[in-house]
Amino acid sequence: MSVRNLNKLFAPRSVALIGASNRPGSLGATLLHNLSAGGFAGAIYPVNPKHTELAGLPVVASVADLAAAPDLAVICTPPATIPAIIRQLGEKGTRAAIVLSAGLADARDERGRSLKQAMLDAAHPYLLRILGPNSAGLLAPAIKLNASVANSGALPGRIAFVSQSGALMTGVLDRARSRGIGFSHFIALGDSSDVDLGDVLDYLASDGATGSILLYVEHLRYARKFMSAARAAARSKPTLVLKAGRAGAGERAAASESGALAGMDDVFDAAIRRAGMLRVFTTEQLFAAVETLAHAKPLHGERLAIVANGAGPGVLAFDALVCGGGTAASLAPETVASLAALLPAGGRTNPVNLHGDAEPERYRQALELLLRDPNTDAVLVVHAPTANVDSADIARAIAPLAKGASRNVLSCWLGGDSVAGAREIASSAGIPTFDTPEDAVAGFLQIVHYRRNQNLLMQVPPSVSSIAASERGTARALVREALAAGRYLLSDPETKAILRAYGMSLVETRAASTVDEAVAAARGIGFPVAVKILSPDVMHKSDVGGVALDLDSEAAVRAAAQRVRKRLQEMRPDARFEGFSVQAMARRPEGHELILGAATDPVFGPVILFGQGGIAVQVADDHAVALPPLNAVLARDMIARTRVSRLLAGYRNRPPSDMDAIVATLVQVSRLVCDIPEIVELDINPLLADANGAIVLDARMRLALADRSGSTLDRLAIRPYPRELEESIDFGGGQLLLRPVRPEDGPAHLRFFDALTPDDVRYRMFVRIRELNPSQLARFTQIDYDREMAFIATRTGPDGLPETLAVGRVVADPDNVSAEFAVTVRSDLKGQGLGKILMQKLIDYCRLRGTREIVGEALPQNNRIIGLVKKLGFEVFPAREEGVRKFRLVLR
Missing domain, CATH: 3.40.50.720 (NAD(P)-binding Rossmann-like Domain)
Structure with a gap:
């Protein structure tokens, strides 16, 4: 870039x-x-x-x-x-x-x-x-x-x-x-050929004359560059995308169900969501969204109240809201009572019908009531012209109220020339205006979807247990062994051995080459068991009668093994037979069958898929796609975008499934495909989930030789956590870990900030800040490792929780010429050398990246940092701004 x-x-x-x-x-x-x-x-x-x-x-x-x-x-x-x-x-x-x-x-x-x-x-x-x-x-x-x-x-x-x-x-x-x-x-x-989308996004993100960015995209070549620039741009200003070629040029070949389901447009949609941008589908929506978002206020909820001067327009808006997946506000009892005193008859619940004779004052009073309602997050005002009331007068009546409100107010003026003046008054007051109720609701839903995508950038996820280096090594060894033997499409038992190394819950499975071995495997597992055919040429075993369930004796296993092999020979004589998979029967009558997997997109690289599983997975077509790396927040959002999530939440007497277990499995699959570039497709189908957890029943994996021409991380659209930069050091008689910051460090980062003195905060930020708001916290802990780095010094505190002792941060320009640094040490640990350790870590990192210089600035009173950088060879000089010192270190 x-x-x-x-x-x-x-x-x-x-x-x-x-x-x-x-x-x-x-x-x-x-x-x-x-x-x-x-x-x-x-x-x-x-x-x-x-x-x-x-x-x-x-x-x-x-x-x-x-x-x-x-x-x-x-x-x-x-x-x-x-x-x-x-x-x-x-x-x-x-x-x-x-x-x-x-x-x-x-x-x-x-x-x-x-x-x-x-x-x-x-x-x-x-x-x-x-x-x-x-x-x-x-x-x-x-x-x-x-x-x-x-x-x-x-x-x-x-x-x-x-x-x-x-x-x-x-x-x-x-x-x-x-x-x-x-x-x-x-x-x-x-x-x-030279200047591309990523370059232009980087330029426009810092351009003071640009308030919002619209993209018309037909194709992408450099996914990592685009995603890095897009995430940076979307954090600073609304960025909207209109993508052509949604239908694609045809289905790509895939050996797995995950590969078949993860369509190219699904992947692009996932990338836009991950970047915090908003996708629209027509040029009309593009400009409507810009107008709406330009005037939108912070959205603290998604409940919309509708008020109109007739039942028809109000119901049209209400239908569009519900059918579009929006949330209608349920008015508070006190609001309903106040509306009853205002309205002649009926129409006192959402949508509120002011009736055709509604004069400007009735509109104003109704809007005031709805804006005070605790169950309402936004209000849509719909007006159809009448002979007895001037539409412009209504616009003038509601404009001051809408302009001063903390919640969003949208307006719809039905008609043509007779409401042109009202539209102009509303627009001048900063109220998004629309021609039809359906367009107005679509505008509100654009705000909702945009805020949802933005919120994903701001969430602080809980931690998920990590995988030990030895276990990762075990998984890599299994992959290398398979590739050395020329096995690129791994069987269920082979895939499960790799999944087990990544801590996933698995039903016990053993491979058997012969009928006798299948009987011995069943005896070792314990009855009842399932016997399934093993063939690299058969994706759906049940299609060829290759599955036998609930086998409770050796005789039953022997007969079933012989039977499934015979069926394979009859139905698919061309298919290779490699033996049997013998599994313990999973007794979970209330379990939901899910699919969880990975595929490789030609542009964005590895993608993760989740949805409803089972033998009818492609018919159900209920799935969501996301780009790795995933954390718990992103995994939960992914689950929520599927229809099966409503079943997982529980219904009637069926308890909710263990969502934490499903989330953990998604995160571990994400880590697996990030760690091992040879994995190009993965199917876990079904993953059986219920209130007691989530367990893998069937799985298969496809491998390919990794491209060693560049970094194995280059295949990922978003750079994952750089584990290779972790370093343990001796400090104060104990061990500290120096490592890049992670989104999960949010709670520890808050405690670190609270432990700073007011002067330390002022020295770092040049202003006095009492607390970090959620967006600031996310900005500090959810970083793009491609363009910035923040190292923390961390250890386990006396309360057993991780504590952050110091933070060193460096942000490079898009050309990697100059990088600006900042170092903050917890107030009670100053003077013990921790700042110098972190500063040296930043210098070494920038040298490794090829950065030409490191720069910084501080208030003149910050003698510690000024003394530190002088010892490290920085040039210190006055800045143009009065009362600021600048630092510069040229890296040779």
Whole structure:
């Protein structure tokens, strides 16, 4: 990821147009017109050897003839000319270019390289950034820059629109202009040969002129880069995604049910949710969501109350809410009583019917009551125009109340010209407005879904027991042994041996090659048992009569083994026979059959799947997908997104299933696929869950040789906890563990913060803070290990709970050039050398990553940290800001 020189691309002070023209309909003519007519205040340099003047501007023949290096070059010349032009621009000093020309990937130069690669090679020595090729350009309305092929400009605003489709540009711009929607940037990525979604997200996340980000996505190539940038951007501003290609190009081949169920669009959806973004499904929803989220207040619940001046509109909104999975508010008795005094008759529960003669004051009083109701989290006001009441007067009556409320108020003004004034008044007051009740409810549900995704970023999960290094080693050894023997599709007993090493509960299972061995295995396990056929060519054993249950004697086992083998020969004579699997019968009459597994997506790498299991798993099609690594919070969210979760919660006289056991199994599967890259597919079906726990009945696994060309972690879209950075040290007569922070450290982090003195907090944050709110706590403990690191010094405290003694944090810029550090030691442990230990840990880590320098700052009164960094070789100097000291250490 890199934002290097992107300021030259998105905020240039001068632009050169290579290939400027006056030929009607040509790219060069369109771009010249848009650049010159848009009002761009910077210099514009047309370049074309055939002209001396175009559009009243002097024209030079070549890049070499330019009097000065332009910040940005826009290129629309034939593909074969692009690499040479890029090299000339780099030599001149230009650091950004937009290439609109297409076809560079297919054409070759004299060295056999694609012209695209030749272009990138030419740009590399100069760090010249390229948007495109095949880009439709970009617009930056704040500086009146239109370096695009769009047939109209964009209004200025705070929305950034980033599109992988240039064809979408004109329609979206025209639609946005008609609705008065403005942009900070409008960017068409083209082929993304250099500047891609991850780079642009990193730039826009820190751009003060951008308040929200809209993405139109057709494909992704670098999942890790995208996820890291997306999670950072979504933490700072609303980020919405419209994804094309939901239907996909067809089902991919998979040896497991998990692989077949985890469709590509499911995986993309899981990635968007994990990043804290909101996915929409139409361009209309995209802009509606921006308008809604821009005005949305913090949502502390999901219960919506509806008030309308008629039964029909209110019921339509109520139906849309319930059918959309939303929650209708159940009004408090005191609210119902107050509404009874206000309303002439009926309609005093949700939805509230104010009746057709409702005047502005009745609307105002009803809204006031609903906003005070303890069971209501948001209110939707619906109004249909009537002859006796001016809609604008109603908007004026409710606007001050809605504007000052702590809860969200949305409005729907049914009709056309007669309610246009009301819509304008409501919008000016910051009230999201909609044309229909269904659209209004959809807008509210967008707020709900967005907040849910954001909340996942802020949750502090409980700890789940870890896996001992020796057990992980056992699992790795079993995988290596299977690969060495050429076994890539592992049987149920082999898979269970690996799962057992990761602490999962398993029904006792033994493999048998012959009927006699099956009888001996049953005798050793104890009756009753189940006998199942073992064949790598049969996914569903029951389909070929390969399962026999409740066998309570040796004779029954012998007969069943002979019978299932015979059925396999009759029904699948081509299938290989490898023996029998003999299992203890799991007596759990109230158990639910679940599927839990893993698959490998071609873009996002390993994914985890959970849902309703059994032999009809693909027919039921009840599953959720998530990206590893998982923690307990993410696992619970995953379970909650399935229909079977309602059965697991218990019903009638059936007790709830042990959710903690299911969560723990999900987390352990996540750890397994993160730890062992050779595992490409895993099926646990069924996982039997009831009130007494969760136990694996059947399992199978597919292996593949891991790609050793890079880090085994590169296959993961989100970098997992870097266990390799853990280090034990001697301190104060005991042992401390230095390790990266984990989300589960939240409670210990709170206790650490509470143990700091007010001055220590002020020295660290430059302001006085009494307590950490949940979002701050999540920000400190749930970090993206790809772009920042926080080491903690931890040990078990006297109360048996883990305690954090010190924290060292370093955050690198996206180019990994400069990293900013901070170190905080618990107040009662200062002066014992712990700060120096953590500071050295940060320096060593940055050197390992190739970071060029470490920087920091402190208040002048913070003598301890100033003295420490001086001893470690930092340069200390005054900052521009009065009363602040800056530190800098160059890493050689």
